[in-house]
Amino acid sequence: MLNRRNFGLGLGTLGLAGTLPAIAQNIRVMRVANSAGVNDPQQCFITAGQHPRLNFYKSEGVDVEYVNMASMTQALQSLRGGQVEFGPAVPGLLLPAMAKDPGLDLVSVYKWLPRNSNVIVVKPGSAIKSAADLAGKRIGVRSQGDTGIVITKTMLTELGLKDDKCEYIAIGDGALAGAAIDNDRVDAMVTFDTAAARIELVGTKLRYVPITPKYAQVGSGWICVPRKLLKEERKALVSLFRGMAKSTLFSNANLDAAIDLHWAIYPESRPKGRSEEEARKELSFILKDRKTSWLRRPDDADQRMGASSLAEWRANIEITAETSKNPKLAEELGDPNRLFSNELIDEVNAFDKQAVIQMARAFKV
Numbered sequence: 001m002l003n004r005r006n007f008g009l010g011l012g013t014l015g016l017a018g019t020l021p022a023i024a025q026n027i028r029v030m031r032v033a034n035s036a037g038v039n040d041p042q043q044c045f046i047t048a049g050q051h052p053r054l055n056f057y058k059s060e061g062v063d064v065e066y067v068n069m070a071s072m073t074q075a076l077q078s079l080r081g082g083q084v085e086f087g088p089a090v091p092g093l094l095l096p097a098m099a100k101d102p103g104l105d106l107v108s109v110y111k112w113l114p115r116n117s118n119v120i121v122v123k124p125g126s127a128i129k130s131a132a133d134l135a136g137k138r139i140g141v142r143s144q145g146d147t148g149i150v151i152t153k154t155m156l157t158e159l160g161l162k163d164d165k166c167e168y169i170a171i172g173d174g175a176l177a178g179a180a181i182d183n184d185r186v187d188a189m190v191t192f193d194t195a196a197a198r199i200e201l202v203g204t205k206l207r208y209v210p211i212t213p214k215y216a217q218v219g220s221g222w223i224c225v226p227r228k229l230l231k232e233e234r235k236a237l238v239s240l241f242r243g244m245a246k247s248t249l250f251s252n253a254n255l256d257a258a259i260d261l262h263w264a265i266y267p268e269s270r271p272k273g274r275s276e277e278e279a280r281k282e283l284s285f286i287l288k289d290r291k292t293s294w295l296r297r298p299d300d301a302d303q304r305m306g307a308s309s310l311a312e313w314r315a316n317i318e319i320t321a322e323t324s325k326n327p328k329l330a331e332e333l334g335d336p337n338r339l340f341s342n343e344l345i346d347e348v349n350a351f352d353k354q355a356v357i358q359m360a361r362a363f364k365v
Contacts, residue, residue, distance in 0.1 A: 027058055028236045031065045033075035033087030039066045040269050041283050042194055044258040045112070045294050049247030051261040053363075056246040060239035071145060073097075079226060080104050085233075086240070089224035091316035092150035095339075096324050099332035106224040108313075108340040110241045110306040110348070112248070113221030115293035118151050120209040121196045122188045123181060131155045131212045136165040140177060140186035143170045148190040153323040155212040178204030193293070197286040218315055220293065222308065222340070230341065241348045245305040246356050248294050253360035255291055259283050260365045304349045308340040 032046075039047075046064060049056030057063050067084050069075045075087045076097055089108045098104050122128045128137070135156055141148035149168050156163045171180035171189065178199045180186050188209070189196070200206055210216075223241075230237065251258035259280055263270050271279035296303055313336050321329035333339065 026061060028062045028233070028239075029065050030062055030086060030236065030240050031067050031084040033069050033078050033084040034066045035069045035072045035075040035088055037068050037070055038269075039068065039266055041259045041262040042287065042290070044255075044262040045248040045251045045291075046244055047247070047265055048251050048258040048261040049243050050265050054247070054250065054261065056250075057240070057243035060243060062236055062239045062243065064240070064243075076104065076106075079106060079224070082226070085229060086223050086225045086237075089222035090147055091222075091313075092147060092154070092320050092323060094224070095317060095320045095329065095333060096326065098339075099326070099329055105227045107227050107230055107338070108222040108224045108308060109230060109237065109344055110223040110244070111219050111221070111308050112223055112244070112306070113293055114219045114296045114300065116211065116216050116218055117193045117220040117290060117293045118148075118190065118211060118215075119193050119196050120188055120190050120211060121181070121199070121206040122209055123184075124205050124207045126187065126207065128188050128209060130209060132159050132161060133209075134166065134188060134190075135161045135163065137187040138167045138169055138185070140171040140180055140189035140191075141168050142173055142177070142191060142195065144168065146170070146191075150320075150323050151215075152190045154319045155215050157319070157322040158212045158214050174198045175202045178202045181206070193289040194286050197288065201282055201285060214315075215319070218312055218319070219308075230343075234344070238344050238347045241306055241344060242351060245348055246351060248305065249353055249356045250360040250363075252291050252294050253357045254363050255284055255287060256280060257360065257363045257365055304342075304345050306348055307342050307345045310336060310340075313339050 034043075036042075048054060050058075050064060067078070069078065072088065072090055072093050075084075076094070078084045079087050080103065089106070094106070098106065120131060120134070128134065134152055139148070139152050152166065152168075153163050169180070169186050171177045171186060173195055177189060177195070181189060181199070182204055189199075196206060196208075225237065263276070270276065296305070302309065317330050317333060317336060321327060326332075330336070
C-alpha cells in the first residue's frame with residue numbers, strides 16, 4: 001500500500017524529491033471549486049494523475065488544487081470572483097443563474113461525466129415500477145437544495161406529468177437515507193449512483209427504477225470556466241483537461257490503484273476507524289457504476305473525451321425551462337452556442353489512449 005513513507009521513496013526513485021520546489025515555480029496551479037465540500041477518492045478520476053508515478057499534470061506545466069465549497073451557488077460565485085479557475089456545471093442550476101445574472105459569463109469546456117449518473121431507488125417490494133409512478137409521491141432527496149428535486153421534475157415533465165403533488169423530503173446520505181427508506185418515510189429516492197451505493201453499503205436493500213429515455217441520453221456533469229480565462233489561458237486549460245482525460249482513463253482501467261494514488265496525494269482522506277482494504281472494497285462498490293459513466297457510451301457519435309454538442313445544450317435549456325417554470329429561459333440566455341465550447345477538445349484528446357489504458361492495467365502499487 002502507498003503511505004507517507006513510500007510516497008516519499010517514490011519521489012526519490014523518480015529523482016523528484018529534491019527538485020519539487022523548483023518544478024513548482026513553473027507550474028500553473030488551477031483551483032477547482034469542489035461543491036461536494038470534501039475531497040474523497042470518488043474524485044480519483046482527477047486526482048490519480050497528480051501522483052508523480054503518473055505525472056499527467058505537472059509534466060505539462062499544470063496542477064490541480066481543490067477548494068472546498070458548501071454548495072453550487074458558492075462555487076458559481078467563486079468562479080465569477082476569480083477565487084477558482086474551474087468548477088462543476090450543473091445545467092439545472094447554472095442556466096437560470098446565467099439568465100438572471102449576465103455578468104456570470106461562464107462557458108462549459110469539458111464534459112467529465114458523459115453518461116447519466118442519476119438513479120431512482122425504491123424498496124424491493126415497492127409499487128413504483130417506472131418514473132411515471134413518482135407523480136404525487138414522497139420523494140427522498142439529500143437536501144432541499146439537492147439536484148434530485150430538479151431531476152424528478154425533469155423526468156415527470158418529459159412524461160407529460162406534473163410534480164405539483166410530490167413532496168420532497170430531505171433524508172441526507174448513507175445510514176440516515178437508508179433508515180428513511182426502510183421506515184417508509186419516503187416512497188422513493190432520486191439521487192446520484194454513488195449516493196445510492198452508499199445507502200446499499202449500510203444494509204438497505206434497494207431496487208433501481210429506470211430513468212426516463214430522453215433524460216437518460218443527457219450527460220450528468222460538465223466543467224465550466226470563466227470565458228475570460230478561456231481566452232487568456234487556453235494552453236494551460238488544454239494541459240489541465242488532457243491530464244484529466246488521462247487520469248480518467250487510468251482510473252477506469254485500474255480503480256484500486258487510482259484509489260491508492262488518491263490517498264497518497266491526499267493522506268487526510270485516508271479511512272479512519274477501519275482498514276484501507278475495507279475502505280477500498282467500499283469505494284470500489286460505490287464507484288462500480290460511476291467508473292463506467294466517466295467514459296462515453298459506445299453508441300455516442302462523438303467519442304472524444306470531454307466533447308459536448310449543441311443538441312444536448314438545447315435539450316438542457318428545454319429541460320431547465322420546464323423545471324424552472326421559465327418559458328423565456330432560451331430567450332434570456334440567447335445563442336446556446338455561447339454556453340459551451342469544444343475548441344480545446346481536439347488538443348485535449350491528442351494522446352495515445354491505449355497506452356494509458358495499458359499502463360493502468362500493468363500498474364502495481
